[in-house]
Amino acid sequence: MNALLHSRAFPPNDLVDAGQALLKYGIQLHRLDEQLMRATIKIAVQSGTTVYDAVYIALAQEHRWKFITADERMACRVRTSIEDVSVLLLS
Structure with a gap:
């Protein structure tokens, strides 16, 4: 939204x-538990993204979902710094 x-x-x-x-x-809807919080912070630090964006990446990683974004810079950051996350770039 x-x-x-x-x-x-x-x-x-x-x-x-x-x-x-x-x-x-x-x-x-997903609640922020300790495991998700720790993964989110780790991803934010590794990728240089905001915590807001990192929580979506952490959820994708945790559930083995594709991370879908229209943000080309974000897709590049995730692909180069985060393992085990499949990225789908919308254009």
């Missing part, structure tokens, strides 16, 4: 619709 907001490709009213559509896909 943050990426959609800052892309300015959608008017604010459409963002609510986009959020509701995401909920229909069964997006899961």
